[in-house]
Structures are given as C-alpha cells and as structure tokens.
Amino acid sequence: MSSRIEIEITSEIDDKQYTWRALGAREPKGTIKKSLFPAETKIGDDFRVEADFLIDGIEILRVLPKRDERKEQETIEILGSGNENYGVTTQLVKKKRNKKGTRNRKNQDQNTQKRSKSQQSKKDTVKKPRQSRSPQRGKRLKAKRSHRNSVIDSLPDLHKPLAREVLSRGIPNLRKTLSTMKLPEGFDVEILRYAEKINKQLKTAEWQDRADAVLMNAKDVDLRDFRSVVAAGGQWARSDELSIIQSQLETSLRERIDFEHQQWLSEIRKAIEEGKSVRALNLTSHPPKPGTPLPENLMDSLVDLANNSLDSDTASHRWSVVVQAVAFSPIRLKVVPKGIPERISDELVDTIKKLSDRIPNISGIFTDSLKQSTE
Template identity: 35%
Template sequence: MPRIEIELTSNRDDGSWTWRAAGAREPRGAVDATLLPDGVSVGDLLRAETEQFMDGIEITAVLAPKEGSGKPDLLEILGSGRNEPDVVTTLAKKGRSGRREDRPRRDGDSRGRRREDKKGSSRRREGAERRGSSDKDRGGDFKTSGKGGDRRRSRKGSGGDNRRSPAKVAAPRPKRLRPRRKHLKAALAVLPDEMSLIGQHLARGGIPSLRDAITAQNKAATEAGEPEIPVDLLLQLAERLQPNLRTADWHDRAEAALAGIAEVDLRDIRSVVVAAETAARTDETRELAESLREGLTARVDHEHAEWANEVRTTLDNGRIVRALRLSSRPPKAGSPLPSAELERLAEAANSSLTSQVSQDRWATIIDAVALSPVHLRVVPEGMPAEPAEELLEVVRRVSMNVPDVAASFGIEPTPPRRNRRPRRPAAS
C-alpha cells in the first residue's frame, strides 16, 4: 500500500475530515474521523496509507506523527586520546646568518641575485663582442647587435638595397573558368533514350571514357556468361554525337569566358579561343568566338602596359632583383620591354655586380639575370676577391644563360645536370 503525507484541511459536520496531499492541491479527499489520532486539528500533517481505486484514493490507515527529540543533532568529537599542547612552536636551528642581505625583499628580489644578474649580463656582452670580432676577422657581412648577440645581415655596398622595401602584398589569384553547362545539358536532353548514356560518357571524358566503360561492361558480361556489346558500333555512334556535344560544351565555356574577360585567368581564355577553330560551327558560336578574341586582345594589351609600368617603377625604386624577375614574365608573348628599358635594366644589373657586394647578393642577382631578357648583356663591374663554392655552384648552374659572367669566373658554359631517377628493374 502506498504511503503519502497528507494535510487536514477542514472538519465536516458528519464527523469526517477533508484532506489533500501535503504542499499540493491534488490529490485530495475525505477521511473518517475514527482513523485519525486524538487531538488533531486543521493544518496538521499526517502520514497515511492509501489504496488506489477507479473513483479516487481511499485512506485505509493514518499513522501518528513522529515525535521529535527536541535536541539538535550533534557530532561527537572523539580526538586522539592524547594530551598535547594546543600551540606548537618550532625553534630555528643554530648557525643561520641573520644578516639583512640574506633576507628576501618584499618584491621577491635580493642583493645577491642582483649581483649575479650583473655578472651574467657582463659575460653575455663579452661573448657578443668576441663573436663580433670573429665575424669581422672572417670578412663576413654580418653585424652583431649589443643585445642578445643577434646577428643581422649588413647591406653595405649592395647598390642601395639597404632601404626598407615596402611590405609585400600577395597578388590576387586569377579566377578560373566556371562554365554553367547550360548548352551541354540542352544537347543531352534532346538525345534519344538509347543514346543518352553514350552522350553522358562523351560529355564526361570523350571517346576514351566511353571505350573504358565498354571494356568494363564486356568484362563483366564475359564473367557472367552473357554476350558482349559490339564495340565498333557504339564507337561509330559516339563519333556522330561528339561534334554537337563538343560545340555545346565550348559554347558554355565561351560564354563564361566572355562574361569574366576582365578577371578570368588568361590561360583559360586562351584555351577557349584556340578551341574555337574546331568547335565554333554555327553563326552564333562564330560571333561569340570573334567577340572573345577581341576581348582577349584588349585584356592582354592592358596587362602588358601595366607590366611594363611596374618594371619601370620597380627599377626606379632600386629593386633590381624584383625588376629582373618581372621582366622575365611578360603577359604578351613575344613582346619584351622597349630597347631603352632593356638597356637601363642591363646597366642596373651591371652596377649591382661589384666587388663590394656580398656573395649571397651576387648569387641572388645572377639567378635573376639568368631568366631575364638581358641575360646576354650583363657584364659585372667588379668580381669577388675570393668567390665561395656556393657562388661558383650558382654560376655553373646558369652558365649557359650568362656566358659572359661565367667567363669572368673562368667557368666554361655547360648545360645543367639533370637528376634522373634510376629505373626500376623489370619484374622477373
């Protein structure tokens, strides 16, 4: 029988009491006064045993409330049972110094620690001076700062490149071509049902993709004991469908290229223009190809002018290496810089290669000159007194592109060695 706690709410004239669950409105009901203990009143809390019926809860017995002891609950402390003093004192050992210098200061520092810091800093300065003197004896181009012994590369005699260069800003990457496949989907939609699968393979990878699919299906048919698909017949059908699908695919690419003529990568636009020779078969596609050629020409001319201006500005700022590298990448093939700019670039490269320039700088400039359009015009104004092996290795590597510079070092121009991987032995 479930037991609940009830609260008496009223006393009826017939001798019964009304009740409800303690602290709640439901459940509630009536209980006979004979079940209640003597001396109860409205608001008393009692424990009752109940029975659950279809029409409600009936109280079968009422328990008397628990009588409290009237004393608070306390925990008894037993202790260890030994008599010990309440306060324990420990005296310091003899022999310790009571001088003020050994006592720690409020900020956690001490005079002894300060003396050690001074000695350590003096040792670091002496070590830095020794390293600086050894660098000077070796003839290196490094400076030693007085703090921490950091070594910084000196740019003395490097043709004015010791000025702080402006912060490099990464050039935005050109957008790639993203056609929408509108015309290709329309061309596939008009194909008969028996040609639809062939057209999908052609649109995905051309004739090679279709041939691979036929080979795989014939292999599965052979294993299952079924007849193979006629390869020649399907390839003939594919050759009939491919020109129209190629034109539709080119149409999608050409529209996307013309829409992004100012920002799409030039390589993608050039590939679409080249493909127009075989793919543009209708009047609409021919007009589109002509518009694309005109847009490509205008785009290349504009970028070529910006490229020449950037080379000129970089050269004015004294950034010879940057100017040499830019000059080797013209946007318009076969259109180098004007003759006056090439002469100016060659003179700047010659004046940057002197005996006062560090060998690291020498190697950097020679590497940039090797790919520039002035690689045959550069003649150094001075030579390093004792060229290091690293510099000689760079000159040997690019000696075919800079024969005059290689001859200045006494190096015969030779083609660079190719690192060919050894062939794997054939499996027996």
C-alpha cells in the first residue's frame, strides 16, 4: 500500500537518476528517476511523493504537485458615510416637582390606615371552633373496573368513543359539545338519548364494581365508603342479581356497625377508667351509629370525670382543652365544674366566649370575665 512522504534531492548520479532522503532527516534515503521531476529541478529542492515501502527498499511511484501557499482571507473595510450625526441622543433634564405629591401622600396614608383597620378587625373577629372530623374507621375503598370495562367492550367499535366521552366528561358537557357541532336536524337528540342509555349502564356497572369490593373487604373497608355504596344501591340495584347484592351489603353493614359500636363503647370505658377525660369526650362525639345515646352508666361516669377535670387546681390551658371537648360531646349540658382556675388566662376566656351557646352551665360561671373581655 502506497503512502505519501516529503523528500529532498541530495545529489545527481547521472543523466537519469537523483539521490534523495526524507526531508529534514538522514533516513530513509534512496534513488529516483529524473523523468519523474520537472526539468528545472535542482539539488536541495523538496517534493511530496507517493512511495511504496517494500522489503528490499522504497520505490517512488510519482511526484505530487506542490501545495499552494496559504493566502490570507480577503476582508472588506467599511469606511462609512462620513456623517457623524447619530440616530440616538441623550439629554439630562431636571426633575420637575409634582404639585400633586402632597395629595398623593395623603391618599397613601389613608389607604394604609384603612388596610391596618381591616386587618385588625379580621383579627378581632371571633371564629367559632369547628368540631373535629370523625375518625376514619377502616381502609378507603379501592374498586376495580371489571364490570365497567365489560360494558364498554360489549359496545360496537363505533360507539366506544361516545362511552368514553360520557365517562370522562358527563352528559352536560356532551350536550354543550353537540350544540357547537353542525349536525342534521334531530341528530343531536338521538345521540343524547343513546348517551344517556350508555351512561345508565356504566353507572350501574361502576356501582357493581364498588359493591364487589365492599363485600370482599366488609370487615376492613371504611364505614363512610360502606354507607355510600349501600345508599347508592337504591338507585342502581334494579335487576334481580343486583338486588341480591344490595341485600348482602345491608346485612354486612348492620353487622359491621354493631361490631364498631361495641368497640367504641369499650374504648370510651377504657378511657374513663384510665382518667383520660379529653379522649373519652372526643370519642363520644363520633359514634359509629349517628345519634346513638350513651348508656346511662357510661354517661354518669363521664360527667363525673369531666366535672373533676374542671376544678380550681387545673391550669387554664388544660381548662381550655377540656372545655372544647365538652362542647361537642353529648354530655355538654350536664357538666358543672367543681371550681374555676385561680388564674384565668385570655385563652380560656376566648374559648368560653366562642363556645358559650353550647356550654351554658360553664359560661355562666365566667360571666364577669366575659363582660370584662368585651369591654
């Protein structure tokens, strides 16, 4: 395989040959035919050649033309028009005094005062405390979509996009979409009629998916989800098969509520025995059966515990916590404190003021303190 090297002519042997060596080096070296070089070649000239490196020496095949000398890039010099007037000018001008400055400052001061008054009024507004949310009883419901998907799969391919549209956006949005489309007269009415039919099938299938999930986890599912599925069964459980599922749900719900109710009573009883008045009061405000009264023995024990927790030896902060728990418990009208704290804090007065309509027996003891706070 040939390669390219640069050589230098070192001497002339005869009319037919030159001697050469690698440019700037002693080796390699050899002889070359004169016929390969231009006629004006002389000793000391250098050339680029193509040569074969063989076992017995180097054979020069041809002489390559010399590289052209590198020329600098041509540039264009911009002289300009000679006009020294620039397009943009700057000029400093003295700032004029605003005659309305004093009036603007007055308006700003008035706005600041109004904002501060409104913020202060918001702070002074008495906010009634809300009852704490009922504790979660069980795991949240996670239903599969097997029945719903089977309904969609049973539809013709042309109707499946309509079913997905109804699922994702609902009938009202579908009605708006159809109103913007240019359809033949009466065509939108037929589409809506068919969409409502599909929607009913999908809603029934979704309820069945939720019902199956509840029956599989009747002991662990959250009671709120359990009740919602049973309540929705009156609307969607229309067939004989679904009516059987609905009856099973109702039976399971009654058993579950009875179990939760007994557990709720045992937790209240345990809290009373341990002297945890706030926990016992909070438990009574969230029964599994809404509106279920406490047994008389538990109610009497809880009233005694609450009365003993509200005495003169109890600190004001503890008083506030117990009062809030009493205000949302079923014994709120039966609690009569055994004393008042020696030092009545502002926090306690504010708490009783907010809850005065729910705890008249307690607020009546602090009448003087409440009057002073309003003044």
